[in-house]
Amino acid sequence: MFDAKNFIDEAISKLKEEIKGKAIIAVSGGVDSTVAAYLSSKAIGERLLPVFIDTGLMRKNEGFFVKRMFSEIGMNIKVLDKKDYFLSALKGIIDPEQKRSIVGERFIRAFEEEAKGFGAEYLVQGTIAPDWIESGGGIRERIKTHHNVGGVPENIKLKIVEPLKELYKDEVRVVARYLGLPISERQPFPGPGLAVRIIGEVTEEKLNILRDVTEIVENEIESAVAKGEIRKPWQYFAVLLPIKTTGVHGDKRVYGDTVALRVIDSLDGMSGNYSQLTHSLLEKISIRITNEIPKINRVVYDITNKPPSTIEWE
Amino acid sequence: MMKVFVVDNGGQWTHREYRVLKYLGVETKIIENTTPLEKILKEGVDALVLSGGSPSISVEAQKLGREGDYLESGIPILGICVGAQFIGLYYGGKVGPANIPEYGKTELNIIEKDDLFFGLPNTFYVWESHNDEVKELPSGFQLLASSKNCKIQAFRHKNKKIFGVQFHPEVENTEYGKEVFQNFLNTI
Numbered sequence: 001m002f003d004a005k006n007f008i009d010e011a012i013s014k015l016k017e018e019i020k021g022k023a024i025i026a027v028s029g030g031v032d033s034t035v036a037a038y039l040s041s042k043a044i045g046e047r048l049l050p051v052f053i054d055t056g057l058m059r060k061n062e063g064f065f066v067k068r069m070f071s072e073i074g075m076n077i078k079v080l081d082k083k084d085y086f087l088s089a090l091k092g093i094i095d096p097e098q099k100r101s102i103v104g105e106r107f108i109r110a111f112e113e114e115a116k117g118f119g120a121e122y123l124v125q126g127t128i129a130p131d132w133i134e135s136g137g138g139i140r141e142r143i144k145t146h147h148n149v150g151g152v153p154e155n156i157k158l159k160i161v162e163p164l165k166e167l168y169k170d171e172v173r174v175v176a177r178y179l180g181l182p183i184s185e186r187q188p189f190p191g192p193g194l195a196v197r198i199i200g201e202v203t204e205e206k207l208n209i210l211r212d213v214t215e216i217v218e219n220e221i222e223s224a225v226a227k228g229e230i231r232k233p234w235q236y237f238a239v240l241l242p243i244k245t246t247g248v249h250g251d252k253r254v255y256g257d258t259v260a261l262r263v264i265d266s267l268d269g270m271s272g273n274y275s276q277l278t279h280s281l282l283e284k285i286s287i288r289i290t291n292e293i294p295k296i297n298r299v300v301y302d303i304t305n306k307p308p309s310t311i312e313w314e
Numbered sequence: 315m316m317k318v319f320v321v322d323n324g325g326q327w328t329h330r331e332y333r334v335l336k337y338l339g340v341e342t343k344i345i346e347n348t349t350p351l352e353k354i355l356k357e358g359v360d361a362l363v364l365s366g367g368s369p370s371i372s373v374e375a376q377k378l379g380r381e382g383d384y385l386e387s388g389i390p391i392l393g394i395c396v397g398a399q400f401i402g403l404y405y406g407g408k409v410g411p412a413n414i415p416e417y418g419k420t421e422l423n424i425i426e427k428d429d430l431f432f433g434l435p436n437t438f439y440v441w442e443s444h445n446d447e448v449k450e451l452p453s454g455f456q457l458l459a460s461s462k463n464c465k466i467q468a469f470r471h472k473n474k475k476i477f478g479v480q481f482h483p484e485v486e487n488t489e490y491g492k493e494v495f496q497n498f499l500n501t502i
Contacts, residue, residue: 139324267486308417
């Protein structure tokens with residue numbers, strides 16, 4: 001079985017050995033990068049600079065949440081507002097793989113700039129096994145470009161350090177629980193953020209709609225979990241579709257947007273079942289979305305397992 | 315400690331095989347399928363698992379490296395998905411695109427419990443992800459399990475410790491997956 005203490009001791013001593021000078025670490029507020037940051041900070045102390053980039057593709061209040069969470073665990077992070085830098089590059093892009101590699105490239109360029117200022121030669125990333133597996137390479141097919149692997153440009157100047165590379169999410173959670181990190185149970189969120197949950201072009205308007213929808217989905221699922229009505233799913237989110245359909249609002253015809261709910265149960269993200277939520281819970285989510293966000297007049301539920309689907313739509 | 319290596323054919327679940335073996339208390343690592351046999355023998359390996367992967371068996375068998383050498387070596391082998399198809403092809407069976415490919419949850423019917431399915435129910439759910447399949451077993455092999463849309467889901471060599479499964483026992487959602495691995499390890 002997986003031994004967290006053993007893993008932590010080994011990881012810290014390997015990080016001490018591998019990182020000779022200063023390093024920066026890319027943190028997102030998720031469990032992987034938080035664990036990687038915590039271990040790196042134990043290994044090299046002040047020689048580490050944790051950086052959170054607000055890409056404009058995040059959920060509501062994410063920057064605030066992440067900064068507060070890190071200060072709770074005794075770490076200071078630098079928050080960079082790079083919204084325009086990311087959104088301008090995504091203008092007109094509809095291909096999901098292109099979105100993913102643009103985001104990956106922008107992340108690296110932004111980190112390179114920060115590293116230069118801090119005098120760091122190393123970039124620590126919270127890459128876990130599914131990231132490099134799905135990114136492909138050699139005889140392995142690329143299923144999708146993970147921003148921290150396949151999205152990394154070839155001419156990167158920083159040396160990449162990946163202490164969690166051989167672990168799956170459930171194992172990272174075991175480490176996070178052992179370390180007492182508050183985000184140990186947080187659901188995964190993709191590196192390219194909401195960009196891969198908006199099918200078609202990413203715009204500020206769509207991002208704002210999707211942020212509102214996401215908040216409702218997270219609230220309702222998390223409150224059902226808190227009440228003990230359901231077990232916590234692996235992931236629960238919404239995808240904004242480029243499809244308009246007909247609806248009726250107060251006896252008037254409307255032609256509005258559609259969102260798909262994706263709720264999935266999995267151990268490690270490498271295979272999964274769609275969650276068999278009750279109809280009453282699905283209905284509650286649907287009523288809230290369509291009433292609180294009038295632009296959405298249709299909600300559909302994704303009932304596909306992985307495989308054949310992937311968890312995220314793009 | 316028993317030593318079992320995972321031969322990588324580029325599957326999405328190759329690393330899962332490594333994980334399941336590790337959790338079963340086996341010393342394991344992932345190796346390239348072009349690794350020379352002598353090198354594997356020198357490391358004192360007890361068995362090999364041939365992973366799944368995207369190569370299409372009827373036209374890209376060369377992408378499976380030196381797995382023919384491994385089959386000749388007498389090392390016990392469990393082939394999974396394209397690894398199993400390669401075993402079928404290597405010994406002269408018929409392989410090719412499946413009439414009905416299977417993706418995700420599928421019911422497995424055990425025909426012969428033998429070693430691999432020892433102590434397991436007669437039917438259970440397994441997860442699939444394949445476009446190709448073994449269409450006819452080579453002589454000297456025995457059929458162990460089928461599904462509705464794929465007749466050859468599991469097979470073994472009648473005298474050697476060579477097994478093939480079309481489904482993916484390493485996937486968390488597959489029922490009794492760990493037991494299938496343990497049963498394979500028990501034959502060694």
